[in-house]
Amino acid sequence: MSTLRAPNPDHDAPEGFEYFPPPLAPAEPGPRRTPAEEARTLLAHSRIATLATLSEDGTPWASLVLFGTCGDGAPVLFVSTLAEHGRNLERDQRGSLMVAAPQRHADPLQNGRVTLAGTFSKPTGAREEEARAAAYAAMPYGRTYAKFADFHLWVLDVERVRWVGGYGVMGSDDAAAYKAAEVDPTYPNAQHAIDHLNDDHADALLEIARALGGYTDATAATCTAIDRYGLDLSVETPRGTAPSRIGFAERVETADGLRGATVELARRARAAAA
Amino acid sequence: MSTLRAPNPDHDAPEGFEYFPPPLAPAEPGPRRTPAEEARTLLAHSRIATLATLSEDGTPWASLVLFGTCGDGAPVLFVSTLAEHGRNLERDQRGSLMVAAPQRHADPLQNGRVTLAGTFSKPTGAREEEARAAAYAAMPYGRTYAKFADFHLWVLDVERVRWVGGYGVMGSDDAAAYKAAEVDPTYPNAQHAIDHLNDDHADALLEIARALGGYTDATAATCTAIDRYGLDLSVETPRGTAPSRIGFAERVETADGLRGATVELARRARAAAA
Numbered sequence: 001m002s003t004l005r006a007p008n009p010d011h012d013a014p015e016g017f018e019y020f021p022p023p024l025a026p027a028e029p030g031p032r033r034t035p036a037e038e039a040r041t042l043l044a045h046s047r048i049a050t051l052a053t054l055s056e057d058g059t060p061w062a063s064l065v066l067f068g069t070c071g072d073g074a075p076v077l078f079v080s081t082l083a084e085h086g087r088n089l090e091r092d093q094r095g096s097l098m099v100a101a102p103q104r105h106a107d108p109l110q111n112g113r114v115t116l117a118g119t120f121s122k123p124t125g126a127r128e129e130e131a132r133a134a135a136y137a138a139m140p141y142g143r144t145y146a147k148f149a150d151f152h153l154w155v156l157d158v159e160r161v162r163w164v165g166g167y168g169v170m171g172s173d174d175a176a177a178y179k180a181a182e183v184d185p186t187y188p189n190a191q192h193a194i195d196h197l198n199d200d201h202a203d204a205l206l207e208i209a210r211a212l213g214g215y216t217d218a219t220a221a222t223c224t225a226i227d228r229y230g231l232d233l234s235v236e237t238p239r240g241t242a243p244s245r246i247g248f249a250e251r252v253e254t255a256d257g258l259r260g261a262t263v264e265l266a267r268r269a270r271a272a273a274a
Numbered sequence: 275m276s277t278l279r280a281p282n283p284d285h286d287a288p289e290g291f292e293y294f295p296p297p298l299a300p301a302e303p304g305p306r307r308t309p310a311e312e313a314r315t316l317l318a319h320s321r322i323a324t325l326a327t328l329s330e331d332g333t334p335w336a337s338l339v340l341f342g343t344c345g346d347g348a349p350v351l352f353v354s355t356l357a358e359h360g361r362n363l364e365r366d367q368r369g370s371l372m373v374a375a376p377q378r379h380a381d382p383l384q385n386g387r388v389t390l391a392g393t394f395s396k397p398t399g400a401r402e403e404e405a406r407a408a409a410y411a412a413m414p415y416g417r418t419y420a421k422f423a424d425f426h427l428w429v430l431d432v433e434r435v436r437w438v439g440g441y442g443v444m445g446s447d448d449a450a451a452y453k454a455a456e457v458d459p460t461y462p463n464a465q466h467a468i469d470h471l472n473d474d475h476a477d478a479l480l481e482i483a484r485a486l487g488g489y490t491d492a493t494a495a496t497c498t499a500i501d502r503y504g505l506d507l508s509v510e511t512p513r514g515t516a517p518s519r520i521g522f523a524e525r526v527e528t529a530d531g532l533r534g535a536t537v538e539l540a541r542r543a544r545a546a547a548a
Contacts, residue, residue, distance in 0.1 A: 014421045048377075048382050050324035050326075050372050051336065052324075052335055052336035053326075053334055054328075055370075055391065058368060059368045059369065059370060059392075060326035060334035060370060061389065062323075062325065062336060062370045062371060063387075064385075064438070066382060066383060084389075094333045094334065095333065096329075096333060097336060098324050098336035098338060100338055107414045108321070108338070108340060109338075109340060109413075109414075109415075111338075113337075115336055115358075117333050117335060139383070140380070140381040141441075147288045164338070167415075
């Protein structure tokens with residue numbers, strides 16, 4: 001696993017190029033979800049993906065699909081051989097799925113997305129039953145398609161996970177990490193928490209940025225993301241705008257645990273400033 | 275070019291399966307945009323796509339990209355070799371782009387999307403200038419990326435277009451058709467026209483379905499899509515729900531021409547019923 005929280009230092013940057021103003025006081029970057037956790041969480045709350053398969057002439061073929069997800073995170077497709085992607089899979093089972101988070105930023109490249117690459121296979125036995133149920137749950141007409149002999153179930157054996165969370169926030173994970181990773185239980189409540197923090201607790205966010213983020217000259221802070229491990233701030237300073245990741249004291253274990261964790265963070269920031 | 279307006283008869287359907295109740299009176303299915311016109315129109319109003327490229331191990335790789343569009347419809351990417359898709363393109367220039375229309379239907383498979391397949395190349399001369407301007411227009415930080423030596427412009431030479439408009443509404447076009455096709459000028463006003471027809475002119479839609487769509491037993495009709503060639507209705511009958519395509523008398527040539535064309539259609543339906 002490799003996760004970068006600042007723009008990739010390997011970029012072939014022009015001399016003297018500065019990404020963001022650095023913190024002025026020492027600050028430990030907070031922990032965040034692994035790429036595998038990001039992927040499991042995103043897939044658990046999505047059903048639309050883009051599939052890449054290999055067309056007959058060797059050209060990679062991108063197509064829209066609906067997908068379900070098995071209990072171990074394996075994505076399931078239910079597609080027809082009348083569609084090019086269905087014929088492609090019959091011929092070559094290698095492929096990948098790209099799943100994007102809902103667009104929340106004005107810049108689409110700041111939104112999270114994940115690519116899962118691996119090999120598809122037609123499930124059998126108990127796995128087929130699980131896959132079928134997952135496909136039906138995701139596809140409004142899944143049960144109707146099942147009456148057509150040209151529709152087939154495919155399960156992706158995920159070999160590789162690539163997650164991009166925005167500029168310079170990215171990482172990779174392998175098959176074992178993907179299978180072992182948990183869905184973040186706080187995900188369904190994250191947007192509400194972000195809106196609430198920004199609308200009603202801008203003062204607390206500013207204190208957190210100053211006392212815990214190391215941005216002692218911060219003039220404002222906005223929450224841009226929140227998860228079971230902590231929150232992301234966009235911090236305004238006289239030196240420019242910078243991202244800052246602040247970790248919670250403990251990982252949140254329940255869907256409704258974000259409120260308690262942020263209250264603790266605000267208390268800690270106030271104590272550090274006093 | 276092949277465009278199907280009913281579910282593909284090649285589906286391996288169970289015996290006696292009926293897609294939709296047929297019209298009861300003769301009705302000529304109205305003309306619609308070609309797959310090439312659908313693609314040109316969709317790309318002209320989009321900047322987010324999924325790119326399929328070929329990874330080093332031979333697996334097709336799906337990734338999120340922003341794109342611009344040249345005057346002849348050729349899509350432009352501006353991507354880094356630090357990203358897997360950027361490295362993939364340096365190694366193998368074959369690829370495709372999937373662009374999806376905004377999600378307007380409860381069932382995502384009823385939404386339009388297009389795949390453009392072909393070969394990417396790095397533009398030079400005047401083409402490079404055009405491509406660069408198109409990329410900058412689409413990407414908030416395009417000009418910033420340009421300072422990094424690892425970012426490269428790529429233009430897709432479109433060889434093949436595949437459009438899917440929903441269940442059983444699909445078709446393909448070739449490179450020449452794509453280049454020659456026009457952007458539908460009414461596209462930006464389509465959603466407003468659909469909402470207006472459904473909210474304020476349900477009676478006229480019902481008359482159109484009965485008199486021009488051949489659904490003489492229609493009890494209600496909803497507009498699901500509209501373009502320069504005509505409109506799509508979802509028609510309720512005692513025999514079930516059916517789609518019906520109704521053509522305008524003439525192709526609409528201006529962005530604000532949908533109103534006049536639908537008024538003419540309603541008048542024609544009333545005259546036919548009288």
